[in-house]
Amino acid sequence: MNIIGIESYLIIGLVLFLIGLFTAISRKNIIGIFMGIELILNSSALNFAAFSRFSARSLEGQLFSIFIIVIAAAEAAIALALLLSIYRRFGDIDADKLDSMKG
Amino acid sequence: MTMREFIEQYGFIIVLAPLLGAAINGFLGKYIQKRSGERAVGLIANASVFISFCVALAAFAAVWSAEEDAHTVVCYLFNWLNVGALRADVSLLFDPLSAVMVLVITGIGFLIHIYSTGYMKGDPGCYRFFAYLNLFIFAMLILVLGENMLLMFIGWEGVGLCSYLLISFWFTKQANAQAGNKAFIVNRIGDFGFILGMLVLYSLLRESVFTGGLAGVEAPSLLSFRFLEMNIHLLTNTELFGISAATLVCLCLFVGAAGKSAQIPLYVWLPDAMAGPTPVSALIHAATMVTAGIYMIGRLHFLFSMSAAALQVIAVIGAATALFAATIGCVQNDIKKVLAYSTVSQLGYMFLGMGVAAYSAGIFHLMTHAFFKACLFLGSGSVILGMRHEQDIRWMGGLKKYMPRTFATFLIATLALSGLPPFSGFFSKDEILWQAWKTGHHGLWLMGFISAGITAFYMTRLVILTFYGLNRLHLRPSQDLEHDHDNHDHGRHDVRESPASITAPLIILAFFSLVAGFIGIPAALGGGNRFEHFLVPVFGHHASAPHHDPMEYLLMFASVTVALAGIAAGVFFYRIRPELPDKIVSRIKTFHRIVYNKYYVDEIYGVIFVSGTKLLAKASAAFDRYVIDLLVDLAAYVLRVNSYLSGAFDRIVVDGLVNGAASSFLFSGEQLRRLQTGKIQAYVMLLLFLIVIGVSFAVIM
Amino acid sequence: MATMDNFTSLSSFTAEIFLAGFIILLLAASFFRKNRESGMGFAYAAGIFGIVGTLLFELQGWTADNNAVYLFYGMLRNDSLAHLFKLLCLLSSLLLLVFSLVSRETNRRFDNTAEYVLLILSATFGMMLMASSENLLMMYLSLEFLSLTSYMLTGFTDRDAKTSEAAVKYLLYGGIASGVMLYGLSLLYGITGALDYASMREFFAGHEVSGIILHISIIMVMAGMGFKIASFPFHSWCPDVYEGAMTPFTAFLSVGSKAAGFAIIIRFFSQIFGLETTTKLGHTFDWQTTIAVLSACSMTFGNLAALQQKNIKRLLAYSSIAHAGYILMAVACRSQLGVTSAFFYLSVYFLMNFGAFLVVIIISNELNSDMVSDYEGLVWKNRKGAFLAAMFAIYLFSLTGVPPFAGFIGKFYLLLSVLEKGRALYWLAGVAVLNTVISFYYYSRILRLMLLSRRLKGADLSEMQRGDYLPYSLMAGLAILTILFGIYWTPLYNFSRLAGMAMK
Amino acid sequence: MEFGIKELIFIFVAAMTIVPCFFVAFSRNILHSAFALFFTFLGASGLYFFLDADFLALVQLIIYIGGVLVLLLFAILLTRNIDNIRKTNAMAKNRAIAAGAGVAVMFCILIYAFVISSRPFSHAENAAYPAVTIKALGSLLLTKYLLPFEAVSLLLLAVLIGSLVIAGRLEK
Secondary structure, eight states, X not given: OOSSSHHHHHHHHHHHHHHHHHHHHHBOBHHHHHHHHHHHHXXXXXXXXXXXXXXXXXXXXXXXXXXXXXXXXXXXXXXXXXXXXXXXXXXXXBGGGOOSSOO | OOHHHHHHHHTTHHHHHHHXXXXXXXXXXXXXXXXXXXHHHHHHHHHHHHHHHHHHXXXXXXXXXXXXXXXOEEEEEEEEEEETTEEEEEEEEEOHHHHHHHHHHHHHHHHHHHHHHHHTTTOTTHHHHHHHHHHHHHHHHHHHHBXXXXXXXXXXXXXXXXXXXXXXXXXXXXXXXXXXXXXXXXXXXXXXXXXXXXXXXXXXXXXXXXXXXXXXXXXOOTTBHHHHHHHGGGGTTOEETTEEHHHHHHHHHHHHHHHHXXXXXXXXXXXXXXXXXXXXXXXXXXXXXXXXXXXXXXXTHHHHHTOHHHHHHHHHHHHXXXXXXXXXXXXXXXXXXXXXXXXXXXXXXXXXXXXXXXXXXXXXXXXXXXXXXXXXXXXXXXXXXXXXXXXXXXXXXXXXXXXXXXXXXXHHHHHHHHTOTTSHHHHHHHHHHHHXXXXXXHHHHXXXXXXXXXXXXXXXXXXXXXXXXXXXXXXXXXXXXXXXXXXXXXXXXXOOOOOHHHHHHHHHHHHHHHXXXXXXXXXXXXXXXXXXXXXXXXXXXXXXXXXOOHHHHHHHHHXXXXXXXXXXXXXXXXXXXXXXXXXXXHHTHHHHHHHHXXXXXXXXXXXXXXXXXXXXXXXXXXXXXXXXXXXXXXXXXXXXXXXXXXXXXXXXXXXXXXXXXXXXXXXXXXXXXXXXXXXXXXXXXXXXXXXXXXXXXXXXX | OOBOOHHHHGGGOHHHHHHHHHHHHHHHHHHTOSOSGGGHHHHHHHHHHHHHHHHHHHHHHOOOSOOOEEETTTTEEEOHHHHHHHHHHHHHHHXXXXXXXXXXXXXXXXOOHHHHHHHHHHHHHHHHHHHHBOBHHHHHHHHHHHHHHHHHHHTSOOSSHHHHHHHHHHHHHHHHHHHHHHHHHHHHHHHHOOOBHHHHHHHHHHOOOOHHHHHHHHHHHHHHHHHHHTOXXXXXXXXXXXXXXXXXXXXXXXXIIHHHHHHHHHHHHHHHTOSSTTSOOOTTOOHHHHXXXXXXXXXXXXXXXXXXXXXXXXHHHHHHHHHHHHHHHHHHHOSHHHHHHHHHHHHHHHHHHHHHHHHHHHHHHHHSOOBGGGGTTHHHHOHHHHHHHHHHHHHHHHHHTOTTSHHHHHHHHXXXXXXXXXXXXXXXXXXXXXXXXXXXXXXXXXXXXXXXXXXXOSOXXXXXXXXXXXXXXXXHHHHHHHHHHHHOOHHHHHHHHHHHHHOO | OOOOHHHHHHHHHHHHHHHHXXXXXXXXXXXXXXXXXXXXXXXXXXXXXXXXXXXXXXXXXXXXXXXXXXXXXXXXXXXXXXXXXXXXXXXXXXXXXXXXXXXXXXXXHHHHHHHHTTSTTOSXXXXXXXXXXXXXXHHHHXXXXXXXXXXXXXXXXXXXXXXXXXXXXXXX
């Protein structure tokens, strides 16, 4: 068994995904949550690249990863803008305090 | 062009005319009324129903004169939907059953329209009222004439909608609004049964049609009544959820029928619906809409005949309703409420008839009841008008000399309802009771028999309190201010006979209450029971060949006796010894209170349904708010359990045991309140957990 | 199957090209404007022009001959389903623009109209791609296209705290949901080794696949798609965002964005796994049941949670969750009739939900509030109130599914398509019928408040004004169509059948 | 099992990806989290090199580290006073425990699924794979994936405008 194989990548990707999910749920800081989302996206990109190399043997997976990275960047830009407006209004970026709408 | 061809081609006019009337009054009525007065609005509405009535007569003639084997006339309009295995046409089905119904609807509908022109005089919303009324006639005709169950369902919903609009017509009183809502909601429960029954029937039939042998039919109209009747045998051996398919479907449909026709346990809306204008009560809540359930059972009698169990349920519920509602009727003080409970009770009779498979007897009673109950309601409307919107019979009395025509018609209809011989009610009610006895349901017969006596009693009470003795209007407690038209300066001198537009329909209806029974004189009395013969093409020969059973005479005699006894009791208690009832009431106070409050059924429903619904709603709102956090907390607790297992366990259990369930609810409420809500990550948590559940499910499978 | 290369594809892509070109033009034009305050009328006019132009190109490009065309090397598949969903989405955007013109929220105190319109047009572009994408990458990309523009549109004004809150919640939830979906997509890619739906289908036809991994990946993919259509359990963002966003945009989210999401779901499942069960699949995998369960949960949950809502937008949000459940029911049928009824219902839903939201917008313009209790005695206030109440009643009746209205026919087709599939899905039909009964309670609560209560609570309505004919005629038009399609729906059904026939 | 210098480096890179993750997840200081994220991104980039995805690795470096991470740092610095930065990244304890449980269950299930599904991911092992990907990627981007390429550029334009408006209105 080769250690640089599909299994290693799958496990790394899975760990990244789950830690990202965990971070996104447990953090109070919106930026922290967003870091979790970035981890999730990274894990998917890694998975795509790995599958592209080991499983499909075509470059389409890599291309998918590139697009994921680009979208992630765009999402980060929007997140920053919204974050600033939240900060202006609430003076805080605690996700738990954003609960004026409920029920 | 023969009558038959005429109906085949132009039969749709019956349906179209009221629709047109409704459209004209609905869209233009306001201007017409402003420009030409209410008379013009009324005229349009009356004319449209009259046209419809004339064509209905023609249709009746076409069915009547039809050849031996061609009693069904179909007026095909257009293909309505054609999808998958389902094909449904918009076409109208005329056969003896629907012809009778159409005549009743348009005929009585027309009379009530005339009456309404008098009754609604001076109301600014007159045009709206007539538009709804016409729309109702339209929907009712669709219900009756629809050639398939879907079309029937459209009409079924339509009449519900119109009745909702009409009950709530006078919005000024909060009670009306609530009554309208109650009617609609109870009807929705019934509709649920109807839809469910229809869907189950459809899918089962579809299965057997495609698997079983059915040749030569392409794109069958699975829900068309003719198709159903011919192919219903395919379902004989089908079972669903362990009971026979026919029983299941019939019970579902019966829930629908019970909702529409106000049977136990869904009758609660009908008495409340009396808050609407009186012509509406007469038309919808006595003569037509409430009989839709009976009509539906008659229409689908071949289906119901397949399930003895369902018929048994129907018969028992019918008889129980008849007795139950009659007892409530005895102690009501509102003139319309008395009549409403009487309607519920008479509908119970009809269901009893249907339940013992005496379909034509049930339909016969439906027809005669339509006449005399409409007459009674309209008469009560006349009284209410005369009394300036006083509805409480305790403050009436002595109206005989002020309103002679109203009194005479009311009396005739009362005698018909009480089931005295030559009046129409006698024949139809007796037929049902006899059939119940003959088919071996002696217990049910007894219930019907007793309620016949009670009916005679409370109707006598109503007549005596309203029309005899002295006027008691001045006795009315003055703080009773619940009516808009309340004035203290008007007295009994103002009471006078209603105008001709009101009394004329009364007289016509009274006439029919008197004579309508003659078309169904049983063979035992030398008649041919023409009505039943007319319906034979629909229902077949359910009754065995007439042989003169002496029992039949005996029962007839018994029921006349019990009716007379009821009347005599009424006269005795309310005319000869009027102080007795109060004494008796004070003797049996508790029981009287229970009956007077309608056995507290409304309250019980209130507790069960209203708070049940509220609880459900609260729970579901709480679900979104709390459950996500609950998941969070649950998981947390599970992992922390070793730290304070004993303490928490003790507290919860001991608390629970000591303070009972309430405190544990409080406890969990505290737990839940402590949590914050509206948090985005809690939402993600829900997502995570459900994905975990889904994924583990995938692995386990 | 004709696959076109990039250049030849352009001829079948005129509508999108026009829209993209128009976006860039509008951007350039907005740079040259001096007075930003006065540009509102110009911007809306330009936006409406752009959408209408795209609509015309779209209609012109559609020959209705049912021939599916694969564009851009199989990246997109232009078929009747795509065309119909594009039309629906374009009409939603058009109504969004008109509503924005009417609404107080986007009409006054709003000085970035040009950018607002640009974002709407971009979102429309994303939806058009969603309707026809036939490749995992394209699907993901167009989904994100719509999502990202939606986040920005939700938080576009700083009207009050709720708007920013809603936008951030939307962004975070959407980011996580689409991340989960991406992980699922990567597994799917790993299994099949292809991104094109067609190649994936071929793969599934030729290989035995372990059900577990496939099932896991489909569940994860459903997270992203369910997020878009707001179905349980991916619905949680929906009430908050609906409440916080500007009402015209809420209306758009509940119809246009949902329709686009359904286009993706229908395409994904029917193109990869095939509608009829002829395609041989890994043994244990059964996506139908998964979707059926989601559908049942979604409608039950939405309806129950709606029962006690006090904010009308929130109520409509829960109602829209329930409606997503109804439509998913048709998807779970896995048949052409299912696709047909899904589209049919979506277009009916388009009419009635937009209508309902228009009433909400007008009322909120007047009373500056979205509470259900403000509707008390509406019909009695004045002529305007009576008109609004009558219209609202029609839409609500239709949403309930009472016969003479289109909503009934839509529900009827949905139920029919479920029953056609035989006993396995009977339970779903039962749940759906029960749910329509439940849903009546909260709709009737509003009806009762509006029609049957004569207490004239709250502020008075202003009289109808001459200049206001636009929203009222629009409202009446939607209501008339709602009734018309309830009585004679054959044309709509025929169109929807084209959508169904495009899927095999 | 062969174990050479290449494997050693791989393990190092993998550790560099995964270990900082836990800092991202558990650090109480948001700046520390951000720095940990830097190493994760760097590690992922290294993993891409191992996958023969040289261009992808560069993209990861440039966009993630040069773009996203910088944006995140901006966000941190714009929204917080520097002096109380130590307490910036608090965790909701109950939620963390629950999420941890959920994530752990999911980990077990997915690993189990990967194991028992008998290598469903390697069906085309023998197909050719290009050693240098930039050229191939470029031609793919300009032929089959031209449409997504153009679409994403339009999306970036829209995002640019939108975030400018949303962020820019704060000036007033």
